[in-house]
Amino acid sequence: MLIGMGSTGRVQVILFLAGSGGLPPNETTFAKLLQKQGYTTGIVGKWHLGVNCESRSDLCHHPNNHGFDFFYGLPFTLFVDCAVGAGSGVLLDYQEMLLNSCKLLLVCVLTLLALRGSGLLCAGWRLLFHLSAAALICFLLWFVPFGLLRVWNCILMRNGEVVEQPMNLQTLNSRLMREAEQFMERHRDGPFLLFVSFPQVHTPMLVTEGFAGKSRHGLYGDNVEEVDWMVGRVVDTIDRLGLTEKTLLYFTSDHGGGIEEGPRGGWNGIYRGGKAMGGWDGGIRVPGIFRWPGRLAAGREVAEPTSLMDVFPTVVKLAGGELPKDRLLDGHDLMPLLEGSSSRSQHEFMFHYCGMYLNAVRWHPQNSSSIYKVVFFSPVFSPAGSSGCFSTGSCMCHKPHVTYHSPPLVFLISSDPSESVPLTEQTDPRVPEVLQRVQRAVEEHRRSLTPVEMQLTWRKTLWRPWLQPCCGTFPYCTCSEEDTHTTG
Numbered sequence: 001m002l003i004g005m006g007s008t009g010r011v012q013v014i015l016f017l018a019g020s021g022g023l024p025p026n027e028t029t030f031a032k033l034l035q036k037q038g039y040t041t042g043i044v045g046k047w048h049l050g051v052n053c054e055s056r057s058d059l060c061h062h063p064n065n066h067g068f069d070f071f072y073g074l075p076f077t078l079f080v081d082c083a084v085g086a087g088s089g090v091l092l093d094y095q096e097m098l099l100n101s102c103k104l105l106l107v108c109v110l111t112l113l114a115l116r117g118s119g120l121l122c123a124g125w126r127l128l129f130h131l132s133a134a135a136l137i138c139f140l141l142w143f144v145p146f147g148l149l150r151v152w153n154c155i156l157m158r159n160g161e162v163v164e165q166p167m168n169l170q171t172l173n174s175r176l177m178r179e180a181e182q183f184m185e186r187h188r189d190g191p192f193l194l195f196v197s198f199p200q201v202h203t204p205m206l207v208t209e210g211f212a213g214k215s216r217h218g219l220y221g222d223n224v225e226e227v228d229w230m231v232g233r234v235v236d237t238i239d240r241l242g243l244t245e246k247t248l249l250y251f252t253s254d255h256g257g258g259i260e261e262g263p264r265g266g267w268n269g270i271y272r273g274g275k276a277m278g279g280w281d282g283g284i285r286v287p288g289i290f291r292w293p294g295r296l297a298a299g300r301e302v303a304e305p306t307s308l309m310d311v312f313p314t315v316v317k318l319a320g321g322e323l324p325k326d327r328l329l330d331g332h333d334l335m336p337l338l339e340g341s342s343s344r345s346q347h348e349f350m351f352h353y354c355g356m357y358l359n360a361v362r363w364h365p366q367n368s369s370s371i372y373k374v375v376f377f378s379p380v381f382s383p384a385g386s387s388g389c390f391s392t393g394s395c396m397c398h399k400p401h402v403t404y405h406s407p408p409l410v411f412l413i414s415s416d417p418s419e420s421v422p423l424t425e426q427t428d429p430r431v432p433e434v435l436q437r438v439q440r441a442v443e444e445h446r447r448s449l450t451p452v453e454m455q456l457t458w459r460k461t462l463w464r465p466w467l468q469p470c471c472g473t474f475p476y477c478t479c480s481e482e483d484t485h486t487t488g
Contacts, residue, residue: 002403003027004455005049006356008400011461012276014050015090016145017076017153018468022061024452025378030312031067031193033321040187042070044180045197048077050455056474059160071160072179074167074199075469082154083169083204089393090149091387098142105135145463151477152468162471164481165348169206172199173226175481177233184234188241193315196234200227203261220264235291245294248318252308254287259388274389276394277379278354281419290338302337304345305364305371310334330450349441349483354379355397356454361436361438362413373419374438377402410434 014021018195023029043063050061063071080089088095109131110173115121116128147150148204156164156175177469200206205219215221231251238247257266259274259282266274273280288306291298309331317324317333330351336342350362360375379395379402381388389395396402409422410431425431454460470477 002092004452006353006454007397007456008356008454009458010396011456012355012394012397014048014076014456015461016463017155017464019050019461020053020467021455021457022053023066024067024455025053025244027066028324028327029067030193030315031063033316033323034191034193034319035067035068035069037191037319039191039193039319040070041068041193041195042183042187043068043073043195043197044071044176044183045195046077046199047071047073047075047197051075051469054258054467056467056469057160061159064159070159070183073156073176073197075155075157076153078199078202078204079153080204082167083206087202088148088149089145092393095142095146098138098146102135102138102142104423105131105138109135144465145417152463155469155471156481157469160360162469162477162479165469165471165477165479168480169204170208173206173208173230177230181233181237184237184241184243185264188243191319192320196230198227198230198396200224201266203258203264205264218263220266222382245292247292248292248295248315250311251287251289251291254308256281256283256285258394260390260393266296270418273379277388278357278395278397279352279360279373279375280378281373281413281417284352296338297340300338300340304337304343304360306334306337306345307331307347307348307350327450348436349445351442351445354395354402357397357402358442359397360478361442363434363438363441365437369414371414372410372411372434372438373413374413374435375405377404377407377417379403407435478486 008191030044034041047063049066052058052062053060059065062075063138080086109128112121112123112128112131116123150166154166155162156167156172163269176196180194183194184192200223201220205223206226206354207219208222211222211226211229212219213222215225216225225460235249238244238249246309255275256268256271257274258276259265268274268282269278271282271285275281277283294386305377307330310333312331313323313329314331314334318335323329333345335347347362347378348364348366351358352360352362354377357377359377360373363374364370365370365372379389379397380400381395382391392401410428411419411421412423412428421427421430423434465474468474468477473477
């Protein structure tokens, strides 16, 4: 089922906290369903699904409006703009265009003033005024939304209150872990759901005291070790509170490494492509580690295709909740696979999207160990001959930034996980059957989709001052957590 968070163009994620796009208020989340079962629900860390719709205080997209009783963290994500001196990563070409236009207008004004002062040209004051005003407007169009991105986007909230603006990255992780531990301690005697969404490992890399220079793999390794420490803090807290055999822990990632970032973007091993590349496995194969002593056998490995969408039905069923009957769910309960009562995933087909465009389909035929993937289009790497979209910083999903394949590419993922050699009818006589079966599955899949309002349009993405979360009197938004309320 569609929720409107896909993109048909360049904007693939929320770029400004003061945009109006985000997770629609009427969506059913697993947190809402667990609340009905008596669970206390919390999220600590990143929430990159919007905040407000029409006013600075409506919080229509906020976690508190989506089933989470408690929220502490970033109502955004960790952009490069959040690190002092690291540069910017938002619409760089638009920023460059605005700055160049400002410079050109300013040069025109200064040149006309010089010519007027020397008597070589009698430029009218009205013309000079209009050119100066245009230069000022151009500068403000750059500086207000882009020059202040760290102030606007890189903030911390406790529930609906901004507690730090801009946030201090050096102490961020220790505070996130403090809040996660306190949440578990407060609700140790009743059922709870806690979603800890780490800001790492993600550019910009954090330089945190106690971890800087600790790894032999440089700053990236330092950040990985810090994430390991944070995971350990969660596990230790569960054990210390005597909740080990009552608690399912699940560790995963939302995407593979961004290869355009170089070594600091991660490494995807043998898998092709990376973050923001839709169907290539380097962007969508992620670790999945479960821990539940007394319920799940240690060391068990599941190689069947599964999805992050499986989290929804899994946790709802574990909590004794009822799954929605007004929609077709894309996920399946993982417990039969995890407990060993089933050896096969319920996902015969998996549909991989790049933005709003169906990029690839994975097919695991019944009564077969083979797993095929059909790829309809692939990103145009730049510069030519490279392994990523280095010229644009990340790959896009729409023409002319992609190449459609006719016929589609077919890979046998089970024996070629690096997607290096497309199959042909000569190398695998099942290719025509694979294409036909996948095409039928695509048609069935598309009939199941219900059109919804798109949330990543330019209209919903661009910065709006009346939607900007602010801890002071707008536009003087600045505070540190030491100066604000610290309990929740």
